[in-house]
Amino acid sequence: MIRNAIGRGGRAAVAVVALCAVTASAQGPAAAAPSPAPDPARPTSLTEVREELDRLYHDAEVATDTYNAAEERAAGQSARVAALAEEMASGKAALKRLTFRMGAAARAQYRSGGLPLDVRLLLSTDPDDVLDEVGRARQAQHGVDALLREQTRVQKELRAKSEAAAAQLKKLQGSRKAGADARGRIEKRIAAARTLETRLEEKERRRLLEMQKESADEAHADFLKSGKLKGVGGGASEEGAIAVAFVTEQLGKPYEWAAEGPDTYDxxxxxxxxxxxxxxxxxxxxxxxxxxxxxxGLKDMRPGDLIIYHEDASHVGMYIGNGSIIHAPRPGRNITVADAGSMFVLGVVRPDQRP
Structure with a gap:
């Protein structure tokens, strides 16, 4: 039985405590301190233990989905920040080149400046040369104006990219915090589940496994009785067959939260x-x-399709035919074959569904 559980042994312990209390009253106030009161939140039967373990591992699985999603977002945001940083560096280099050209144009204008046009025409022996020079100067001015417009455009782009990078960085920090919070929840719940399991004696652990299997078998039997799998028997697509072959090759590998292989998976x-x-x-x-x-629909299901489980879509397995799935169950378990209806089925999705 569970250690410290209340049962036949518990009644004997109560009798011993009562006897000690009588003895203590006879001996005076120097008696030993009483035992601490039992924790009312602590499971006291294997059924309660099973329910608590199911809750803890389910919570860990939900948090794992949150962690995985946060990590996926963070990866995308990191890539965007890096791309923006690269674009900003390119923009800064372009702005530096424009600034140099603007300076060169200004110096050229200064050197070609001087007397007013009318005075230069009076003093020149060839007015046509002066007019040609003025035309070139005007062209140069147009070039300077174009440089100024380009410089303004590049500066505006740089400001926009800088703001976008700051926004992406803020999102990235938020994703990393969400991932860290989820990691904490996962580790806390798995640790609590393992602590609960270590309190069991060997025969209780065996009985607990039997109870979990009985519960899964009962759920699958009800699923079959519902007729939801009647008529299911379509063959896998070419891509679906490859996916099924892949999961089959992973049988026996350990579950590890947030893992994507090749040695462990969630x-x-x-x-x-x-x-x-x-x-x-x-x-x-x-x-x-x-x-x-x-x-x-369930009746249209074929090997390679994914069955999504629980109301919150927190678990998934791959349908392999004959009413079975392959899935990575939870921490402490290995990738295995299971009955498709052994958990609450939310629905089925098809990755290679053609529009």
């Missing part, structure tokens, strides 16, 4: 990498896979 890391092997890029998280990918 649930959506496995499915996204499987479809990447089929040359189709899909969203990284199960929630985004559910939101963005085309949906199909």
């Amino acid at each position: 649930c959506s890391g496995l499915t996204s990498q499987a479809w990447a092997a089929a040359k189709r890029i899909i969203p990284r998280t199960s929630q985004e896979q559910w939101r963005q990918l085309p949906r199909v």
